[in-house]
Amino acid sequence: MTASPARRLLRAAAVAAAAALALAGCATGAADPDGTGAAPSGDPITVGLTYTPNIQFAPFYVADELGYFDEAGVNVELRHHGESEGLFTALEAGTEQLVYAGGDEIVQAVAGGVPITSVATIYSTYPAVLIVPADSPIQSADDLAGHSVGIPGPFGQTWFALQALLDRSGLDESQVDVQHIGYTQQAALTTDKVDAVMGFSNNDAVQFEASGFPVRIIDAVDPDAPTLVGPALGAATSLVEERGDDVTAVLEAVERAIEYVAENPEETVEIAAKHIPTLTTDEAKASALATLEATIPLMEPADGAEPLVNDEDAWAAMCEFMPAAGLIEGEVDCAAAYTNELLP
DSSP, X not given: OOOOHHHHHHHHHHHHHHHHHHHHXXXXXXXXXXXSSOOOOSSOEEEEEOSSOOGXXXXXXXXXXXXXXXXXXXXXXXXXXXXXXXXXXXHHHTSOSEEEEEHHHXXXXXXXXXXXXXXXXXXXXXXXXXXXXXXXXXXXXXXOTTOEEEESOSSHHHHXXXXXXXXXXXXXGGGSEEXXXXXXXXXXXXXXXXXXXXXXXXXXXXXXXXXXXXXXXXXXXXTTSOSSOOEEEEEEHHHXXXXXXXXXXXXXXXXXXXXXXXXXXXXHHHHHTTTOTTTTSHHHHHHHHHHHHHHHXXXXXXXXXOTTOOOHHHHHHHHHHHHHTTXXXXXXXXXXXXXXXTOO
């Protein structure tokens, strides 16, 4: 949604005022909340942000650039994985202590013996969806039989979401033509190579619309009774056990940053540009803004829920669904896979 001119002026005034306050307090500012002349002490906590810099990590960029981590009294470093690096490799090696990952990916990791616990859920709405052309006869998951679906491969959240979609509709893979297309959803759908693709509502669907190709999205995961949990923040169990107060401080800063992002999307893009090398043109920033504005609703807490809470019902359903769907082997101690004890 585009802000009105009046709203833009108000927003700009608020940001200017905040900037003035920040400059005025520079000597004892965000990096020095106690006015002692020293930044937060203690060993740094490295937060792993997967692969390349992206606007989806905006809350962490904001918390870093606006000094929220420092004001919370915690020493945080942000790190992007290399594409050849496993999602939890650095955490297992002790190079990272927190990792941005799907709740489902965390459960899969726990099933594989990785010592990790979700300490917060970032998205209250699962982002992986089925995407079809606007004029497609596919109106729901039940219509998918006999059609082709493109997916990057048998891994990750798009794969998990496809299994949830098939489970909801009572279909199996023998009734659907599943094609592994890599990350070519745009080309595959626009050239009729496939009838539908699995992608993300705040990324792939936005890109289709921006290119002038109208699409519809169909929820893969029932939003009223989810069997998968989206982006979360996983912590090494040693961090949970030994530095719980620092984890709470990190979450306090992230919660504050999410609020800022929701209220100031345009300013957030400018802040994120300091971390995203490709955000150098107006076109790139407009694209990032479109993605961010589609992401903000996904981060809003469900009705009546507190921010960042790991929903107990959703996690229980996921821990039951994933082994049943063959996404993990054996059962997982779900109570050990997440905790709400460290929330602000």
